[in-house]
Amino acid sequence: MQMFLISDNIDTYTGMRLAGVEGVVVHTHDELKDALQKAISNKEIGIILLTEKFGREFPEIIDDVKLHHKTPLIIEIPDRHGTGRKPDFITSYVNEAIGLKL
Template sequence: MNYFVIGEREIVLGFNLAGVQGKPVSNRQEALDAFNLHTGQVNDMRASVESERPKVLIVTEDVADMLAEEIQVWQMKGKSPLIVEIPGLNGHIPGRKTLTDSIREAVGINV
């Protein structure tokens, strides 16, 4: 499976050590550019062909907050890549649903 991570520099570095490519971002425009590139929403020489695009796009909660509207629209389309939010450097943002919570709600069992 092909993964790509968008988040803080330290998070991306950690994923790189595990063999997952990523793009460090520090503001909304950088995050939006990376998101659009890796979801295939831009016509750019750097844009990957559909078969090379990630199947799972991992974004930190901070990046997800910056791109909330774009992510929601993308998820409603039901297209690949699947977008997964993870806690950032400062940990889980209070009040946000974790991946485990979402699975628990969907399946009805504890994971």
């Protein structure tokens, strides 16, 4: 099983290539859609890594893939600018999920 990166910047792509992860750099809605379709059609790919920017800018594409495909697993990762999430996002997520304040 392989990982595949879809990034919006060359720095993240270069870092992941050094770690042995194949990938592509895309910038537009259509490029992202095409890259996702190619990655999904490759049965060797079990995990798709996406920079968080795509989750913010094109949530409809990401959600569609997550809803209609069991594999691959899609994981949003921070890019070179860091994460766009709040510092306590994990605690907030758990609070929402179980309905208890930690």
